[in-house]
Amino acid sequence: MKIKNIIPVIILALMPQLLSAQFVSDVSKRGTTAAPFLNISQGARAAGMGSAFVAVADDPSAIFWNPAGLARLNNHGVTFDHTLWFADIGYNFGTASFNLGDFGVLGASFIASDIDEMNVTTITEPNGTGETFNVRDMAFSIAWAFNLTDNFSIGFNPKVVYQGIWKMSDYAFAIDFGVLYNTPFDGITLGMAITNFGSKMSLSGTSAVVLYDEDIQNTGNNGRIPAELEMESWDLPLGFKVGVSYRPFKLGDHDIILSIDASHPNNNYESINVGGEYTFNNIFSIRGGYKSLFLEDSEESFSLGAGFQQKLLDNVSIKFDYAYADFGRLDNIQKFSIGILF
Numbered sequence: 001m002k003i004k005n006i007i008p009v010i011i012l013a014l015m016p017q018l019l020s021a022q023f024v025s026d027v028s029k030r031g032t033t034a035a036p037f038l039n040i041s042q043g044a045r046a047a048g049m050g051s052a053f054v055a056v057a058d059d060p061s062a063i064f065w066n067p068a069g070l071a072r073l074n075n076h077g078v079t080f081d082h083t084l085w086f087a088d089i090g091y092n093f094g095t096a097s098f099n100l101g102d103f104g105v106l107g108a109s110f111i112a113s114d115i116d117e118m119n120v121t122t123i124t125e126p127n128g129t130g131e132t133f134n135v136r137d138m139a140f141s142i143a144w145a146f147n148l149t150d151n152f153s154i155g156f157n158p159k160v161v162y163q164g165i166w167k168m169s170d171y172a173f174a175i176d177f178g179v180l181y182n183t184p185f186d187g188i189t190l191g192m193a194i195t196n197f198g199s200k201m202s203l204s205g206t207s208a209v210v211l212y213d214e215d216i217q218n219t220g221n222n223g224r225i226p227a228e229l230e231m232e233s234w235d236l237p238l239g240f241k242v243g244v245s246y247r248p249f250k251l252g253d254h255d256i257i258l259s260i261d262a263s264h265p266n267n268n269y270e271s272i273n274v275g276g277e278y279t280f281n282n283i284f285s286i287r288g289g290y291k292s293l294f295l296e297d298s299e300e301s302f303s304l305g306a307g308f309q310q311k312l313l314d315n316v317s318i319k320f321d322y323a324y325a326d327f328g329r330l331d332n333i334q335k336f337s338i339g340i341l342f
Contacts, residue, residue: 034201048305048323049275050289054243055191066178067155070145079339090114104146168205174198187247
C-alpha cells in the first residue's frame with residue numbers, strides 16, 4: 001500500500017481528537033482524581049517512544065498500555081522496571097506473561113512506590129515529633145487476552161489499587177480493556193484502550209480521628225469530643241486512548257516502528273503522543289518520542305531510549321531497556337528495565 005493512501009487512514013482515525021474544542025487548552029483538571037501514580041508511564045521501551053504504545057503493545061508491558069497486546073506474544077516473559085521519579089521518589093513495575101496456547105495469554109503485574117519514611121511534624125513541633133510515616137502506592141492486576149481472529153485481539157486487565165498515607169488508606173477495584181486490529185493496509189495496526197474504569201477512593205483511618213470542640217465560645221464544656229473527619233471520594237484516573245502504529249518496512253536486519261496515540265483522560269485535556277523505534281538485527285534498538293503535544297503548559301516533552309536484547313539459549317533471551325524523559329522545570333525522569341523471554 002502506497003504511503004499516499006496510508007496518510008488519509010491515519011488522519012481519519014485521529015480526526016475526532018483533532019477537532020475537539022478543548023484540544024489546544026491549558027493544562028487543567030489536575031488533582032481531581034485519586035491514585036495519580038496510575039498515570040505514570042510504565043516500561044522503559046514505551047517511555048522512550050514518547051508513551052505512544054497503545055497500537056504497538058508487543059511486549060509484556062502491554063498489560064499496562066493495552067492488554068490486548070498480550071495476545072500477540074508467542075512466548076512467556078518476565079520483566080522488571082524501575083523509575084527514578086521526582087523528589088527521590090521511585091516506582092517499581094513488574095510483569096509476567098504466560099502463553100496458554102488456544103486459551104490465550106495470561107498476564108500479571110504490580111506497581112509499587114519506593115518512598116522513604118518521612119518525619120511527622122506538627123504546628124507545635126515543627127522539627128518533628130520523633131515519629132515517622134509512610135506513603136504507599138500499589139496496584140496489582142491479572143490479565144487475560146486472546147485473538148478473536150488472525151487480525152483482531154482483545155484483552156482485559158482487572159486490578160486492585162491501594163493508596164495509604166500514615167494511618168489512612170483505601171482500596172479500589174478497576175479494569176482495563178483494549179483491542180488491537182491489524183488493518184488491510186500493509187504494516188498498519190490500530191489500537192484502543194480504556195484504563196482504570198472502576199470504583200472511587202476515599203482515605204479513612206485513625207489519622208482522621210480528631211478531638212472536636214463543638215462550642216469554642218464556651219469554656220465550661222467538653223472540648224475534646226472524639227470525631228472523625230470524612231474525606232471526599234475521588235474517581236480513578238480514567239483514560240481513553242486510540243493509537244496507530246506503522247511499520248514502513250521490516251527488511252533483513254532492519255525494523256522501524258512509528259506510532260501515534262491520542263489520549264482523552266478524565267483529569268486533563270486531550271493530547272497526542274508520538275514515537276518511533278529503530279531496531280538492528282533484533283539486538284540493538286534506539287527510540288525517541290514526544291509526549292503531551294498540544295498541552296500548552298505541560299512539563300512533559302521529548303523522550304529518548306535504547307535497548308539491547310541477546311539470546312542466552314535457543315528459546316531464552318534477555319533484554320535491557322533504558323529511557324530518559326524531559327520534564328521541563330521538573331528536570332527529568334529515568335527508567336531502567338530488564339526482562340527475560342522464554
